Amino acid sequence: MPNLSNRGLEMPESPIRKLVPYAEAAKKKGRTVYHLNIGQPDIETPQVAIEAVKNIDLNVIEYSHSAGIETYRKGLTDYYNKFGLDVSFENILVTTGGSEALLFAFNSCLNAGDEVIIPEPFYANYNGFATTAGVNVVPVTASINDGFALPPIEEFEKLITKKTKAILICNPGNPTGYLYSKEELETLRDIVKKHDLYLIADEVYREFCYDGKTHYSVFNLEGVDENIIVIDSVSKRYSMCGARIGAFISKNTKLTATALKYAQARLSPPTLGQIAGEAALQTPQSYFDKVINEYVDRRNILIKGLNKIEGVKCPSPGGAFYVIAELPVQNAENFCQWLLEDFEYNNQTVMIAPAAGFYATKDLGVREVRIAYVLNKDALKNAIECLNQALKVYPEIIVQQTKLVQ
Amino acid sequence: MPNLSNRGLEMPESPIRKLVPYAEAAKKKGRTVYHLNIGQPDIETPQVAIEAVKNIDLNVIEYSHSAGIETYRKGLTDYYNKFGLDVSFENILVTTGGSEALLFAFNSCLNAGDEVIIPEPFYANYNGFATTAGVNVVPVTASINDGFALPPIEEFEKLITKKTKAILICNPGNPTGYLYSKEELETLRDIVKKHDLYLIADEVYREFCYDGKTHYSVFNLEGVDENIIVIDSVSKRYSMCGARIGAFISKNTKLTATALKYAQARLSPPTLGQIAGEAALQTPQSYFDKVINEYVDRRNILIKGLNKIEGVKCPSPGGAFYVIAELPVQNAENFCQWLLEDFEYNNQTVMIAPAAGFYATKDLGVREVRIAYVLNKDALKNAIECLNQALKVYPEIIVQQTKLVQ
Numbered sequence: 054m055p056n057l058s059n060r061g062l063e064m065p066e067s068p069i070r071k072l073v074p075y076a077e078a079a080k081k082k083g084r085t086v087y088h089l090n091i092g093q094p095d096i097e098t099p100q101v102a103i104e105a106v107k108n109i110d111l112n113v114i115e116y117s118h119s120a121g122i123e124t125y126r127k128g129l130t131d132y133y134n135k136f137g138l139d140v141s142f143e144n145i146l147v148t149t150g151g152s153e154a155l156l157f158a159f160n161s162c163l164n165a166g167d168e169v170i171i172p173e174p175f176y177a178n179y180n181g182f183a184t185t186a187g188v189n190v191v192p193v194t195a196s197i198n199d200g201f202a203l204p205p206i207e208e209f210e211k212l213i214t215k216k217t218k219a220i221l222i223c224n225p226g227n228p229t230g231y232l233y234s235k236e237e238l239e240t241l242r243d244i245v246k247k248h249d250l251y252l253i254a255d256e257v258y259r260e261f262c263y264d265g266k267t268h269y270s271v272f273n274l275e276g277v278d279e280n281i282i283v284i285d286s287v288s289k290r291y292s293m294c295g296a297r298i299g300a301f302i303s304k305n306t307k308l309t310a311t312a313l314k315y316a317q318a319r320l321s322p323p324t325l326g327q328i329a330g331e332a333a334l335q336t337p338q339s340y341f342d343k344v345i346n347e348y349v350d351r352r353n354i355l356i357k358g359l360n361k362i363e364g365v366k367c368p369s370p371g372g373a374f375y376v377i378a379e380l381p382v383q384n385a386e387n388f389c390q391w392l393l394e395d396f397e398y399n400n401q402t403v404m405i406a407p408a409a410g411f412y413a414t415k416d417l418g419v420r421e422v423r424i425a426y427v428l429n430k431d432a433l434k435n436a437i438e439c440l441n442q443a444l445k446v447y448p449e450i451i452v453q454q455t456k457l458v459q
Numbered sequence: 460m461p462n463l464s465n466r467g468l469e470m471p472e473s474p475i476r477k478l479v480p481y482a483e484a485a486k487k488k489g490r491t492v493y494h495l496n497i498g499q500p501d502i503e504t505p506q507v508a509i510e511a512v513k514n515i516d517l518n519v520i521e522y523s524h525s526a527g528i529e530t531y532r533k534g535l536t537d538y539y540n541k542f543g544l545d546v547s548f549e550n551i552l553v554t555t556g557g558s559e560a561l562l563f564a565f566n567s568c569l570n571a572g573d574e575v576i577i578p579e580p581f582y583a584n585y586n587g588f589a590t591t592a593g594v595n596v597v598p599v600t601a602s603i604n605d606g607f608a609l610p611p612i613e614e615f616e617k618l619i620t621k622k623t624k625a626i627l628i629c630n631p632g633n634p635t636g637y638l639y640s641k642e643e644l645e646t647l648r649d650i651v652k653k654h655d656l657y658l659i660a661d662e663v664y665r666e667f668c669y670d671g672k673t674h675y676s677v678f679n680l681e682g683v684d685e686n687i688i689v690i691d692s693v694s695k696r697y698s699m700c701g702a703r704i705g706a707f708i709s710k711n712t713k714l715t716a717t718a719l720k721y722a723q724a725r726l727s728p729p730t731l732g733q734i735a736g737e738a739a740l741q742t743p744q745s746y747f748d749k750v751i752n753e754y755v756d757r758r759n760i761l762i763k764g765l766n767k768i769e770g771v772k773c774p775s776p777g778g779a780f781y782v783i784a785e786l787p788v789q790n791a792e793n794f795c796q797w798l799l800e801d802f803e804y805n806n807q808t809v810m811i812a813p814a815a816g817f818y819a820t821k822d823l824g825v826r827e828v829r830i831a832y833v834l835n836k837d838a839l840k841n842a843i844e845c846l847n848q849a850l851k852v853y854p855e856i857i858v859q860q861t862k863l864v865q
Binding site (some may be wrong): 054055056057058059060061062064065066067070091093094095096097098102103106107108109111112113114115116117119149150152153160161162163164165167178181182185187218219249250251279280292293294295296297305307308311312314315317318319320321322323324325326329 | 460461462463464465466467468470471472473476497499500501502503504508509512513514515517518519520521522523525555556558559566567568569570571573584587588591593624625655656657685686698699700701702703711713714717718720721723724725726727728729730731732735
């Protein structure tokens with residue numbers, strides 16, 4: 054057979070999805086598997102979006118404009134304006150999920166071999182998109198010990214080379230849930246201004262900020278309009294991940310024109326998803342209030358439950374719906390697989406994502422997992438109890454045993 | 460501002476869409492513009508697909524499996540089996556349009572700098588996908604004088620280097636409408652077998668074969684299962700271009716596993732489009748019979764009408780819904796722009812695609828245009844009459860004037 058490409062071989066498997074066959078096998082044994090491994094919330098899609106799809110009045114499901122349906126782009130403008138973000142519809146390209154927006158950004162801003170600095174741990178699929186675009190990820194390490202705050206400016210500056218073209222952040226963060234402060238973002242502004250870099254901000258969890266904190270967008274930063282790209286998506290905002298609708302947003306008109314060429318090549322983002330997305334703009338604030346209360350409750354249950362377990366460390370994040378927890382195990386990936394293959398508690402088990410795949414630095418995060426609090430409170434409590442019981446019997450526990458030996 | 464990437468600058472503008480602003484301006488002047496420039500048919504989407512969308516019973520529009528909804532993949536298997544193509548659902552990855560399937564193929568099979576041989580003229584966006592993937596397109600030129608038949612085997616072999624990894628065809632062809640014979644495909648089989656290349660076949664127009672001819676798929680070729688990739692799409696088959704649902708199909712399990720990693724990175728193809736696509740599998744044969752009769756009528760009207768015009772040459776293709784016509788003009792792109800900017804006949808004009816963008820060889824196709832017969836017969840007749848009138852008054856006519864001078 055002909056050879057596969059090297060880049061295809063190097064393409065990372067999704068750490069979020071690679072344990073799926075073990076989960077399927079567990080379910081075939083009749084076990085309940087609590088899926089805390091993937092950001093697929095159980096929250097209902099707003100009724101207004103579902104109804105718009107049910108009421109489509111089309112004889113032909115046509116292509117839209119490559120940049121997206123104009124009324125939807127104008128509706129998005131109003132949405133951003135309400136957040137105090139001064140963008141016009143010409144700054145917005147509707148994309149097939151945030152994924153495609155990020156690929157457009159990488160391809161338009163970076164050549165193959167160029168470097169993007171990303172605070173780690175980061176959303177694992179950034180590695181996949183970087184590999185696809187031939188871009189090198191240069192990680193700057195954030196630590197669980199300070200809740201994954203932005204590393205100091207010196208740490209970034211140490212990493213900047215002639216190949217550095219961009220910094221990519223996710224705010225609030227997947228997988229850490231960390232919400233960057235205005236001051237942290239101003240630090241980033243100073244770096245990108247000084248070194249003339251792009252600042253790509255994945256802000257898909259904008260609404261999900263807790264404890265009275267509010268989201269500070271990179272679009273609020275002054276003097277760097279040409280450097281800023283926002284990646285957005287309806288997936289989490291309206292719990293409609295399957296719509297596959299995102300956005301690439303920049304006030305840099307040359308950049309947007311370049312990204313549009315990539316958009317034209319693939320013709321059109323999904324029309325049905327755009328219809329759902331446009332309708333979802335009418336979602337009432339009461340929906341978000343309810344959803345955010347729900348996520349805060351879940352987060353509190355999860356953080357409290359996890360930190361009660363001997364040897365588990367888990368900071369309480371200010372946004373999104375993920376946490377990174379450190380477990381008292383030698384290798385979290387082995388543990389995650391064992392949970393699915395060899396463990397059950399009342400015929401239940403739990404699927405979580407090993408965190409090593411969220412780091413670019415080798416050997417970091419091997420004892421950490423990402424947990425998405427995307428299930429209802431009862432399911433979440435059962436899942437935490439599963440983890441608690443599992444860690445009592447897992448053979449490769451380290452912290453407690455070390456303590457005992459000492 | 461930071462620099463754009465070189466590859467972003469090199470990314471070609473879509474020749475199909477770049478005249479759009481001129482068309483918009485013409486419409487603002489109150490002119491009727493007949494859109495024969497883009498493969499967006501006016502044919503109705505099958506009712507069974509529209510109804511499936513209207514009747515969705517979902518509380519959450521969720522991600523599907525990265526490879527697509529399993530019942531849909533199994534339904535697709537039945538669809539291919541009916542055509543005598545022996546593929547199983549594990550060979551099929553559902554993609555976001557044929558576009559994404561081709562990107563998966565390029566990324567999985569070719570490294571940056573590798574070469575793909577494509578008979579030209581070819582679907583212009585192949586250039587965009589090749590640029591995106593850093594792949595070099597090596598054209599082998601087909602000629603309007605023999606209706607764009609497959610160039611002889613020697614022409615391919617002359618072009619094969621160490622960098623050659625694949626041959627890409629579109630069958631029936633966009634933009635030529637040419638339907639490859641069994642013998643032509645066997646020639647390709649012999650080349651890919653001898654040189655251990657991939658053969659990527661875009662078969663999205665499979666149903667649209669005319670004059671009693673039938674489609675011969677690359678999956679019918681023997682002894683090259685590991686070399687074959689089929690790119691498919693529901694866009695044209697069911698006139699649902701906006702669904703953005705395609706497929707990557709290969710019996711090479713290592714290749715499919717590699718492509719799946721790209722699919723996992725972007726999480727899921729559009730869920731709503733898949734629901735429409737799965738339902739569309741139930742489209743009755745009577746729908747296709749009617750649509751194919753309609754396209755044959757349109758093709759006949761178009762070919763007859765075009766060839767009647769002094770200096771126009773247009774072969775009659777065996778499939779799809781495009782023709783390439785040679786016009787008696789010095790530069791077809793200027794002519795296409797002039798049609799929109801400066802011409803009207805009874806307050807109507809026509810938008811067609813300059814064909815130079817469908818060639819990779821410089822200076823080829825400058826007098827040719829691609830015309831998509833995607834409008835009803837009356838509109839098509841009006842559009843042809845517009846072209847006829849336009850060519851009577853266009854200032855840069857060449858053939859007739861040359862004749863007069865002689």
